[in-house]
Amino acid sequence: MFRSTSGTRRVTLVLLALLFSALLVLPTQSQGLLQRIGVPLAPIVTLPIEAFAALDHSLRDVWEGYIALHQVHEENQRLRREVELLRDQNSRLREAASASQRLTALLEFKGRAASQIIVAQVIGRDATNWYRAVMVNKGAGDGVRAEMGVITPAGVVGRVVKTTASASMVLLVTDPNNAITGLIQRTRDEGIVEGTTQGLARMKYLPLLSTVRAGDRVVTSGLTGGFPRGLPIGAITSIDKMEGDLFQSAEIVPDADLTRLEEVLIITAPRGESDAAALSTQPLQQRKP
Amino acid sequence: MKPALYLALLFGLVPIQTTVLHYAGIGGIRPDLCLVAASLVGFFAGELEGLLLGLALGLVQDLFSAGELWLNLVTKGSVGFLAGVAGRYVAYATTITVLIAVMGLSLLSGTVFLLAVEPRGLAEGFFAVRSVLLPQSLWDAVLAAGIYWLLTKHFRRKQAILEESAGLGSLMR
Numbered sequence: 001m002f003r004s005t006s007g008t009r010r011v012t013l014v015l016l017a018l019l020f021s022a023l024l025v026l027p028t029q030s031q032g033l034l035q036r037i038g039v040p041l042a043p044i045v046t047l048p049i050e051a052f053a054a055l056d057h058s059l060r061d062v063w064e065g066y067i068a069l070h071q072v073h074e075e076n077q078r079l080r081r082e083v084e085l086l087r088d089q090n091s092r093l094r095e096a097a098s099a100s101q102r103l104t105a106l107l108e109f110k111g112r113a114a115s116q117i118i119v120a121q122v123i124g125r126d127a128t129n130w131y132r133a134v135m136v137n138k139g140a141g142d143g144v145r146a147e148m149g150v151i152t153p154a155g156v157v158g159r160v161v162k163t164t165a166s167a168s169m170v171l172l173v174t175d176p177n178n179a180i181t182g183l184i185q186r187t188r189d190e191g192i193v194e195g196t197t198q199g200l201a202r203m204k205y206l207p208l209l210s211t212v213r214a215g216d217r218v219v220t221s222g223l224t225g226g227f228p229r230g231l232p233i234g235a236i237t238s239i240d241k242m243e244g245d246l247f248q249s250a251e252i253v254p255d256a257d258l259t260r261l262e263e264v265l266i267i268t269a270p271r272g273e274s275d276a277a278a279l280s281t282q283p284l285q286q287r288k289p
Numbered sequence: 290m291k292p293a294l295y296l297a298l299l300f301g302l303v304p305i306q307t308t309v310l311h312y313a314g315i316g317g318i319r320p321d322l323c324l325v326a327a328s329l330v331g332f333f334a335g336e337l338e339g340l341l342l343g344l345a346l347g348l349v350q351d352l353f354s355a356g357e358l359w360l361n362l363v364t365k366g367s368v369g370f371l372a373g374v375a376g377r378y379v380a381y382a383t384t385i386t387v388l389i390a391v392m393g394l395s396l397l398s399g400t401v402f403l404l405a406v407e408p409r410g411l412a413e414g415f416f417a418v419r420s421v422l423l424p425q426s427l428w429d430a431v432l433a434a435g436i437y438w439l440l441t442k443h444f445r446r447k448q449a450i451l452e453e454s455a456g457l458g459s460l461m462r
């Protein structure tokens with residue numbers, strides 16, 4: 001096979017040195033340049049991703065509909081033989097009914113919610129093992145921008161961190177790099193909800209005098225980020241109060257099942273339709289931050 | 290043939306990595322196909338090809354990852370380059386050599402990620418090492434060694450067939 005000569009080796013070293021220097025000396029500009037290089041690449045890669053995502057959904061359906069039930073089939077072989085044919089016929093209908101139920105719930109929620117939202121389908125996971133993130137099939141071309149909040153009818157999912165023309169990466173609420181301002185519904189104490197390495201969430205900076213207890217519900221405070229006030233984040237399971245600390249923290253189990261995400265809602269205007277509409281009709285110079 | 294293979298890797302690996310590869314995950318940890326590809330190409334085709342393919346794969350991977358845009362680009366590029374350098378100094382590559390080399394490269398790449406995600410405190414750092422860094426490097430190494438073993442087996446068989454036909458040809462002459 002081909003082997004590099006000393007000339008190509010030198011070229012390689014120069015390329016590598018140039019790349020590292022550019023990233024170190026001009027980090028922001030390099031990121032911008034890389035983003036621009038990625039613009040034409042992303043849609044080409046998104047096509048096979050969507051094809052593989054469809055295959056993934058089919059595999060999951062097969063797994064849930066047939067293989068997982070196979071163990072039960074072994075236990076109840078005689079009875080199962082009688083109903084197998086009907087089950088096979090009904091499997092497709094059940095899947096359709098389940099999808100219809102989920103979509104109806106999403107539509108109802110969309111109707112109730114004051115914010116402007118976009119429905120998106122989860123098509124993949126993060127390309128590395130280091131971030132808890134999912135990929136959705138709506139991107140900059142659909143009006144999705146970084147920092148927008150992502151939810152399901154059950155609760156907060158995370159926030160958009162990166163977009164391409166037709167897909168976006170959503171960093172889950174359980175990722176340690178994510179931070180959302182939260183509010184304890186009963187005590188009205190505010191804090192920051194961050195993910196943990198163990199895959200849960202933790203509410204930090206709670207006042208020492210707070211009477212927070214296990215079971216308390218945590219909702220979004222609406223102060224920062226792309227979420228309106230009052231969306232459910234999760235329930236507190238334990239409190240950490242270390243001697244000498246200025247604050248206490250609480251462990252949270254998220255309300256949304258982040259391991260089985262299929263459809264999500266992206267909040268494009270967290271302040272509500274009327275506010276957003278009013279804002280869009282105002283001339284630019286009159287808009288306040 | 291080679292450009293087609295590289296294009297297929299460039300546009301095929303990340304879609305597989307982000308969608309169906311979780312079926313091959315152990316404890317939620319999937320092998321990094323781009324790292325394995327960059328290191329094998331670097332190992333066999335030299336540092337320039339390893340670097341260029343690594344950079345391209347890294348950029349595509351960065352577009353579909355929540356991390357910063359340089360992380361995969363730099364790590365995969367470096368992995369391709371270092372694998373090329375390692376390949377140059379290995380006189381006789383075996384499956385074990387590839388296993389050890391890819392494990393080392395994966396550990397190195399993972400350490401960069403670990404520093405980039407900034408774990409809060411030693412306990413979280415050790416947890417990330419135990420739950421992501423080590424299992425992933427093991428996975429990467431085993432996968433790379435497996436692919437290497439299959440490739441060498443295939444090429445040896447091909448070579449044997451060629452030699453056999455050459456031998457028959459000379460006999461007939």
